[in-house]
Amino acid sequence: xxxxxxxxxxxxxxxxxxxxxxxxxxxxxxxxxxxxxxxxxxxxxxxxxxxxxxxxxxxxxxxxxxxxxxxxxxxxxxxxxxxxxxxxxxxxxxxxxxxxxxxxxxxxxxxxxxxxxxxxxxxxxxxxxxxxxxxxxxxxxxxxxxxxxxxxxxxxxxxxxxxxxxxxxxxxxxxxxxxxxxxxxxxxxxxxxxxxxxxxxxxxxxxxxxxxxxxxxxx
Amino acid sequence: xxxxxxxxxxxxxxxxxxxxxxxxxxxxxxxxxxxxxxxxxxxxxxxxxxxxxxxxxxxxxxxxxxxxxxxxxxxxxxxxxxxxxxxxxxxxxxxxxxxxxxxxxxxxxxxxxxxxxxxxxxxxxxxxxxxxxxxxxxxxxxxxxxxxxxxxxxxxxxxxxxxxxxxxxxxxxxxxxxxxxxxxxxxxxxxxxxxxxxxxxxxxxxxxxxxxxxxxxxxxxxxxxxxxxxxxxxxxxxxxxxxxxxxxxxxxxxxxxxxxxxxxxxxxxxxxxxxxxxxxxxxxxxxxxxxxxxxxxxxxxxxxxxxxxxxxxxxxxxxxxxxxxxxxxxxxxxxxxxxxxxxxxxxxxxxxxxxxxxxxxxxxxxxxxxxxxxxxxxxxxxxxxxxxxxxxxxxxxxxxxxxxxxxxxxxx
Numbered sequence: 001x002x003x004x005x006x007x008x009x010x011x012x013x014x015x016x017x018x019x020x021x022x023x024x025x026x027x028x029x030x031x032x033x034x035x036x037x038x039x040x041x042x043x044x045x046x047x048x049x050x051x052x053x054x055x056x057x058x059x060x061x062x063x064x065x066x067x068x069x070x071x072x073x074x075x076x077x078x079x080x081x082x083x084x085x086x087x088x089x090x091x092x093x094x095x096x097x098x099x100x101x102x103x104x105x106x107x108x109x110x111x112x113x114x115x116x117x118x119x120x121x122x123x124x125x126x127x128x129x130x131x132x133x134x135x136x137x138x139x140x141x142x143x144x145x146x147x148x149x150x151x152x153x154x155x156x157x158x159x160x161x162x163x164x165x166x167x168x169x170x171x172x173x174x175x176x177x178x179x180x181x182x183x184x185x186x187x188x189x190x191x192x193x194x195x196x197x198x199x200x201x202x203x204x205x206x207x208x209x210x211x212x213x214x215x216x217x218x219x
Numbered sequence: 220x221x222x223x224x225x226x227x228x229x230x231x232x233x234x235x236x237x238x239x240x241x242x243x244x245x246x247x248x249x250x251x252x253x254x255x256x257x258x259x260x261x262x263x264x265x266x267x268x269x270x271x272x273x274x275x276x277x278x279x280x281x282x283x284x285x286x287x288x289x290x291x292x293x294x295x296x297x298x299x300x301x302x303x304x305x306x307x308x309x310x311x312x313x314x315x316x317x318x319x320x321x322x323x324x325x326x327x328x329x330x331x332x333x334x335x336x337x338x339x340x341x342x343x344x345x346x347x348x349x350x351x352x353x354x355x356x357x358x359x360x361x362x363x364x365x366x367x368x369x370x371x372x373x374x375x376x377x378x379x380x381x382x383x384x385x386x387x388x389x390x391x392x393x394x395x396x397x398x399x400x401x402x403x404x405x406x407x408x409x410x411x412x413x414x415x416x417x418x419x420x421x422x423x424x425x426x427x428x429x430x431x432x433x434x435x436x437x438x439x440x441x442x443x444x445x446x447x448x449x450x451x452x453x454x455x456x457x458x459x460x461x462x463x464x465x466x467x468x469x470x471x472x473x474x475x476x477x478x479x480x481x482x483x484x485x486x487x488x489x490x491x492x493x494x495x496x497x498x499x500x501x502x503x504x505x506x507x508x509x510x511x512x513x514x515x516x517x518x519x520x521x522x523x524x525x526x527x528x529x530x531x532x533x534x535x536x537x538x539x540x541x542x543x544x545x546x547x548x549x550x551x552x553x554x555x556x557x558x559x560x561x562x563x564x565x566x567x568x569x570x571x572x573x574x575x576x577x578x579x580x581x582x583x584x585x586x587x588x589x590x591x592x593x594x595x596x597x598x599x600x601x602x603x604x605x606x607x608x609x610x611x612x613x614x615x616x617x618x619x620x621x622x623x624x625x626x627x628x629x630x631x
Contacts, residue, residue, distance in 0.1 A: 008238055010615040014624075015397055015404040037627045116553075120394035122406065127615045127629045129241060149234045150602075202602070 221269030243277025256345035302375030410609035416512030429517035463576035542596035
């Protein structure tokens with residue numbers, strides 16, 4: 001079996017250069033023109049970013065709509081968007097704009113935020129490096145994930161879905177690529193059952209360890 | 220002196236340290252120079268005191284240089300500092316000339332190390348002019364703004380901007396604090412050192428010694444605000460909130476801070492606070508010397524609730540420190556406090572003394588919630604606001620700056 005190469009990543013956020021949004025119309029305008037990296041940051045990299053909050057929603061647009069525009073309906077509609085369920089960031093952008101356009105169409109006034117509550121558009125650079133750790137058998141996965149950083153968990157289980165093979169996490173891709181006789185099927189199915197988008201990274205790591213350890217316990 | 224990296228393993232776990240060492244290996248031998256204007260006192264010196272030795276331990280060739288200046292220079296840089304935070308200050312042309320001359324004098328001394336460095340971090344405005352003087356620089360220069368310059372007094376920012384726009388990149392603590400500049404603006408929030416005198420674990424005896432020194436009653440709830448005696452920290456508002464709570468609960472209040480002796484404004488605020496406190500034996504106004512780290516640590520640890528009722532604030536590291544002690548925080552709805560305090564989660568944001576009083580009473584009635592919020596707050600700090608995260612972001616920033624500041628992904 002080809003060993004699984006454990007990588008790690010570290011994120012560095014930077015200002016996108018876009019002006020901040022003070023109201024819903026400006027939010028729409030910025031989302032329409034921002035780079036895909038900006039969109040990805042506000043939808044997906046929130047998991048890896050330091051925060052004191054454990055917000056109701058995992059994307060910044062939904063959180064901002066709720067907290068600062070005071071629009072709970074919009075927040076709910078944006079909050080349920082799962083970026084990993086879209087084949088591309090372009091389609092995620094289109095879906096996000098559709099939700100906002102619908103809300104703008106229904107509103108008699110444009111919701112706005114106070115000065116100081118504006119939304120800043122940020123993007124990030126991800127530095128990726130090899131940890132030197134290797135996993136040579138699926139039964140080692142749970143223990144290995146237990147000793148990984150949050151960066152490794154994010155890179156292999158979440159960010160991986162952005163890379164070929166698109167939509168697949170690295171563990172599943174490795175298990176599929178080394179699956180003589182479908183022996184890895186229980187691991188692949190266990191990983192596919194995790195509703196990962198709504199987990200924080202520490203919770204996601206615990207969930208991964210739990211489902212993979214459960215397989216070993218039943219053997 | 221800061222602790223060696225290994226000392227943090229019990230707090231953050233081995234994986235976090237392994238990650239730092241692996242990032243450090245990629246930068247092994249990189250010549251890094253930090254420049255600021257003071258070796259002691261203030262948040263920047265505190266950061267550099269631990270960051271420089273840890274960078275060295277990780278294999279970088281890191282050094283920390285301090286520029287010298289005369290009293291006139293520091294009067295001007297204080298005015299620049301206030302101007303960047305929005306104060307209407309007049310800095311005459313000859314004031315800027317003094318600023319440049321002092322930078323030039325320091326450049327003569329620092330020239331070899333600055334010219335040879337791979338990366339130079341210039342902290343805050345005081346040494347910002349060095350870049351223009353270092354024409355034969357080889358490395359990347361990064362300006363680190365530790366303060367909120369989102370609403371500067373424009374004439375001051377106009378001059379400083381002309382000095383910092385030539386840098387290769389800048390760093391701000393929060394997006395809300397930044398100004399548009401023609402280079403990448405990275406975001407790196409500050410952090411606390413869990414092993415420093417202000418934050419290390421204290422023994423029961425150490426805490427009790429401080430309790431006894433200030434005559435605090437262990438059987439009654441204690442409210443603590445640690446901050447300079449500054450109007451923006453609203454200590455008089457805290458006394459007002461205390462009085463509202465005191466009518467129904469036997470609370471005690473500690474307002475502790477330093478820095479009033481050489482600051483006329485601070486002295487006036489302290490007098491106002493003492494007047495507001497009157498002769499209430501349960502209000503303890505403590506003017507502490509700058510090295511009272513253990514006292515501050517003990518006061519935060521014996522607090523029932525931490526207050527930081529600021530009306531204007533930077534990041535608000537005293538909030539982070541309070542949270543690290545497992546306490547919920549009632550904080551003003553401003554600056555970085557808003558990032559840290561989340562209602563019902565790590566504490567409460569308030570806008571008035573009435574709001575603070577209401578939330579103090581709420582927490583005193585919900586002991587379980589008080590404990591839960593304190594525990595949550597501590598874990599958030601552990602994950603995100605300890606120096607290990609801070610150093611990781613500096614290492615990442617250096618790797619990015621030496622390769623490609625616009626890339627989405629950098630493989631190293």
